[in-house]
Amino acid sequence: MATVIPNLYPPARAKLDGTGSGNWSQRGRWKIVIHTTETRGIPGYDGGQFAPHVTYWPKHRTWTQHFEFSRPAEAIKNFDDDRVIQLETICYSDKRKGDEVGGLWVGHLSDQHLDDLGTFLRWVMRHLDIPARWPGKQAFSPGEANAAGFRFTESEFLDFGGLLGHQHTPAPNDHWDPGAFPWERLLARLDQEDEEMFSRVLTKDTWGTLFDQGIVQGRSKRVVVDYWTSPERSDEEHRHATNVILRVIAGRVDEPLRNENTD
Ligand SMILES: [Zn+2]
Helix, strand or coil: CCCCCCCCCCCCEECCCCCCCCCCCCCCCCEEEEEECCCCCCCCHHHHCCCCCEEEECCCCEEEECCCCCCCCCCCCCCCCCCEEEEEECCECCHHHHHHHCCCEHHHCCHHHHHHHHHHHHHHHHHHCCCCCCCCCCCCCHHHHCCCCCCCCHHHHHHCCEEEEHHHCCCCCCCCCCCCCCHHHHHHHHCCCHHHHHHCCCCHHHHHHHHHCCCCCCCCHHHHHHHHHCCCCCHHHHHHHHHHHHHHHCCCCCCCCCCCCCC
């Protein structure tokens, strides 16, 4: 059973600017908490003090990593250390505020965005043996999130294995993000097998590109998946393969690799 995860997500830029002194507590089941930043660009998280493990930027479809997975992130209160992998998405749960500033509302995440999120989540879930499920109840306002009985109690939280929002985390947490996050659309992707995830893009052109880039030598779909998941690959090899594959999937083979973007 997989319980070890590489320190870095291959497609992410390893900024590693998170600050904090936590270590994994060994309490509870592995889980993933999803947040929205309520910003248009990548936040500084107060000098990294409140950073998640990774931030996904839908506008550019890029990933930034703030903490290695060998230690906790710092984006929730009190329970960061309890086997929680944390993901921030640059969008708004507060639709009114997002509309005012021309930001992306969480309910408007596209299928492509959810594919990107799904790829990351499945990578984490496979390594930490996290099941594809969520709490099944959703708060669409701060009031709903903080109504009696909505948030998990501490023991419910520790016992839960799966995906959840900041809004589901126990008090003293009081944030309601990720609001109207499209859980069902995401979960539909997480149920897919690895091969299906890639098979739709493995056209003749795709193969040509992957051959040219030295990513694959065989003709089987399995080769890409095996390459992607092989623990024998170095972080650098993973990053190269993943970047090429993701660019092929996105149809952006001719674009230079993007690492850091400004809004
Ligand atoms: Zn949050």
